[in-house]
Amino acid sequence: xxxxxxxxxxxxxxESHGESVxxxxxxxxxxxxxxxxxxxxxxxxxxxGVQKGTTPRKEDDIPIFKSxxxxxxxxGAPITILFENNNTRSGDYEKQRSVPRPGHAxxxxxxxxxxxxxxxxxxxxxxxxxxxxxxxxxxxxxxxGTIEVKASILEIGGEQDIEKGLEKAIAAKDSIGGIVExxxxxxxxxxxxxxxxxxxxxxxxxxxxxxxxxGVEFGAGFAAARMFGSEHNDPILDxxxxxxxxxxxxxxxxxxxxxxxIYRVVVKPTSSTPKGQYTLNWDTNEMETFSVKGRHDxxxxxxxxxxxxxxxxxxxxxxxxxxQRIKPVLA
Numbered sequence: 148x149x150x151x152x153x154x155x156x157x158x159x160x161x162e163s164h165g166e167s168v169x170x171x172x173x174x175x176x177x178x179x180x181x182x183x184x185x186x187x188x189x190x191x192x193x194x195x196g197v198q199k200g201t202t203p204r205k206e207d208d209i210p211i212f213k214s215x216x217x218x219x220x221x222x223g224a225p226i227t228i229l230f231e232n233n234n235t236r237s238g239d240y241e242k243q244r245s246v247p248r249p250g251h252a253x254x255x256x257x258x259x260x261x262x263x264x265x266x267x268x269x270x271x272x273x274x275x276x277x278x279x280x281x282x283x284x285x286x287x288x289x290x291x292g293t294i295e296v297k298a299s300i301l302e303i304g305g306e307q308d309i310e311k312g313l314e315k316a317i318a319a320k321d322s323i324g325g326i327v328e329x330x331x332x333x334x335x336x337x338x339x340x341x342x343x344x345x346x347x348x349x350x351x352x353x354x355x356x357x358x359x360x361x362g363v364e365f366g367a368g369f370a371a372a373r374m375f376g377s378e379h380n381d382p383i384l385d386x387x388x389x390x391x392x393x394x395x396x397x398x399x400x401x402x403x404x405x406x407x408x409i410y411r412v413v414v415k416p417t418s419s420t421p422k423g424q425y426t427l428n429w430d431t432n433e434m435e436t437f438s439v440k441g442r443h444d445x446x447x448x449x450x451x452x453x454x455x456x457x458x459x460x461x462x463x464x465x466x467x468x469x470x471q472r473i474k475p476v477l478a
Contacts, residue, residue: 151352151353151356151461152174152461152462152465153465153469154174154465154468154469155172155173155174155175155287155290155461155464155465155468156172156173156174156465157170157171157172157173157279157280157283157461158170158171158173159276159279159280160279161230161232161271161275161276161279162265162267162270162271162273162275163232163265163267163269163270163271163273163275163276164232164265164267164270165232165265165270166231166232167211167229167230167231167232168229168230168232168275168276168278168279169227169228169229169230169279170227170228170279170280170282170283171225171226171227172215172225172226172228172283172286173225174465174468175215175221175223175226175286175290176221176223176290176473176474177220177221177222177223178220178221178223179220179221179286179289179290180219180220181216181219181220181221181286181289182219183209183210183212185285185289186210186281186282186285189281189284189285189453189456189457190208190210190278190281190282190285192281192450192452192453193208193277193278193281193450193453193454194208194450207231207233208230208278209230209231210228210229210230210282211228211229211230211231212226212227212228213227213228213229214226214227215227221286226286228279228282230278230279230282232275243437243439244266245428245429245430245431246426246427246428246429246435246437247426247427247429248418248419248426248437248439249418249424249426249437250415250418251269251272251418251419252269252272253266253269254429256270256272257429272358273358274358274359274444274447274450277357277358277450277454280356280357280454280457280458280461281453281454281457282457283457283461284453284454284456284457284458284459284460284461285457287457287460287461287463287464288456288457288460290464290467290473291460291463291464291467291473293333294331294332294333294334294463295331295332295333296329296330296331296456296459296460296463297329297330297331297456298327298328298329298330298451298452298453298455298456298459299327299328299452300325300326300327300448300449300451300452301325301326301327301328301411302325302326303323303324303325303446303448303449304316304323304324304325304446309449312325312446313445313446316416316445316446317445319422320421320422321416321420321421321422322416322417322418322419322420322443322444322445322446323416323417323445323446324359324413324414324415324416324446324447324448325414325446325448325449325451326411326412326413326414326448327411327412327414327448327451327452327455328409328410328411329408329409329410329411329412329452329455329456329459330407330408330409331397331407331408331409331459331463332407332408334397334403334405334408334463335403335405335470335472336387336388336403336404336405337402337403337470338402338403338463338466338467338470338472339398339401339402339403339466340401340402341400341401341402342401344401345398345400345401345402346398346401346402346403346408346462346466347365347398347401347410348401349462349465349466350363350365350410350458350459350462351363353458353459353461353462354410354412354455354458354459356458357412357451357454357455357458358447359414359415359417359418359447359448359451360412360413360414360415360451361413361414361415362412362413363410363411363412363413364410364411365395365396365397365398365409365410366393366394366395366396366397366398366409366410367379367394367395367396368396368410368411371394374394378394379394380394381393381394381395381406387405388404388405388406389405389406390404390406393406393407393409396408396409396410397409412451412455414447414448414451415447416446416447417443417444417445417446417447418439419439419443419444420438420439420443421438421439422438423436423437423438424436424437424438425437
């Protein structure tokens with residue numbers, strides 16, 4: 148569905164080429180100072196056209212507050228924020244309607260919603276809606292206070308040198324994927340639950356909501372399959388939970404153990420690629436050569452770090468509120 152969280156709960160809405168995209172946040176404590184300026188840094192980090200390899204589509208993405216703010220502070224009521232879509236080229240998608248793009252949600256959305264879906268720019272399935280996640284993350288980060296959430300790109304196309312990875316895609320006239328890592332410092336010991344509401348379960352749920360994320364690993368991750376138990380176990384050094392290694396990634400039994408939280412996501416290559424592909428034309432029911440037109444990211448992973456920070460902050464803020472670790476904010 149379009150909602151996530153229990154106490155700090157967000158609901159996103161809108162389509163890539165609709166009038167706007169937006170979100171409603173419920174459960175934000177009253178009294179938190181908030182203004183449009185608070186959103187500038189993270190919104191700019193998410194934007195296309197800012198760095199090499201990202202889509203040339205540019206939107207101002209100035210947050211428009213419709214509810215939940217009064218005199219520069221949150222009121223405790225639901226917060227509604229809109230982001231207008233002003234730089235759209237819907238004709239690019241009208242021309243290719245009969246050929247669902249390989250790797251995109253065109254085909255599955257058509258099957259699920261019977262052709263009533265807004266297909267322009269991917270509609271509600273578009274990465275455009277990650278601006279809503281980033282906006283919610285701005286508020287969540289403010290509530291987390293001194294807890295630091297930071298994500299960075301580890302590699303692009305198997306290369307730690309980002310420029311080299313992008314050049315591989317440019318030379319192939321194709322798109323490319325990458326790996327993004329998120330680290331959280333300052334978390335208290337004891338957040339989370341066992342089984343279904345484990346910290347890993349909730350973070351993975353939120354991370355997979357980011358379009359193009361296809362894999363998640365915590366701590367040593369898949370490398371643990373090649374380790375001995377005595378090697379993977381993290382020796383506990385003191386009663387604060389500090390360990391000499393961190394193969395667990397800061398979570399044991401689904402609960403934070405007082406160490407740095409570390410996890411990584413795999414971001415697939417952008418599905419929209421100028422390289423010719425052989426795929427179905429559902430009007431003729433025949434296969435044909437097809438090339439995606441329009442404005443698209445060469446590498447989506449370049450724009451994922453700030454989005455991953457946002458969904459991480461959402462999950463942790465919700466857990467902190469559940470554990471009553473965030474008190475009502477007093478101006």
